[in-house]
Amino acid sequence: MSHVIRFYSVTDTCGWCSNFAPYPIRLNGKTWPTSEHYFQAQKFAAPADQEAVRNARTPMLAARMGRDRKRKLRRDWESVKVSVMRQAVQAKFTQHAQLARLLLDTGEATLIEHTEQDDDWGDGGDGHGRNMLGRILMEVREALSQRT
Numbered sequence: 001m002s003h004v005i006r007f008y009s010v011t012d013t014c015g016w017c018s019n020f021a022p023y024p025i026r027l028n029g030k031t032w033p034t035s036e037h038y039f040q041a042q043k044f045a046a047p048a049d050q051e052a053v054r055n056a057r058t059p060m061l062a063a064r065m066g067r068d069r070k071r072k073l074r075r076d077w078e079s080v081k082v083s084v085m086r087q088a089v090q091a092k093f094t095q096h097a098q099l100a101r102l103l104l105d106t107g108e109a110t111l112i113e114h115t116e117q118d119d120d121w122g123d124g125g126d127g128h129g130r131n132m133l134g135r136i137l138m139e140v141r142e143a144l145s146q147r148t
């Protein structure tokens with residue numbers, strides 16, 4: 001029977017689903033300490049701003065910098081953010097074989113980022129959220145399962 005997996009904190013069950021999990025990715029010719037660093041840095045057009053986020057000591061600090069509107073958000077962010085997240089998550093799971101295995105081992109389970117903090121990437125705590133991160137993880141799982 002298919003089941004539901006709710007994740008959020010890196011230390012919880014399926015914490016490796018979180019973008020804060022410590023798995024570096026290579027993208028755009030650089031190494032990013034976590035998929036969160038990459039995602040947050042892409043909010044900015046200025047290379048110096050991107051680099052500052054890439055160098056953040058923790059994913060939480062990267063998220064804080066990415067959310068700080070003292071840096072100038074790129075104008076098209078709302079229209080590109082889902083593809084940026086897809087790119088980050090895809091890189092994470094194709095560049096770490098052990099993560100690809102863990103994701104495939106979730107089978108047909110529904111993956112849900114469960115948090116009251118976020119009703120866009122997460123479920124909003126009570127299921128009203130869009131769960132975009134969970135959906136992208138399931139898309140990436142589907143793509144991995146079709147690889148030969």
Ligand SMILES: Nc1c(N[C@@H]2O[C@H](COP(=O)(O)O)[C@@H](O)[C@H]2O)[nH]c(=O)[nH]c1=O
Pocket residue numbers: 019020036039063066067113117118121133
């Ligand atoms: N909102 C949230 C987390 N959610 C994560 O934040 C990222 C999206 O960031 P943004 O689009 O800037 O809100 C994405 O990786 C999502 O999974 N995490 C956390 O520790 N704390 C938070 O409050």
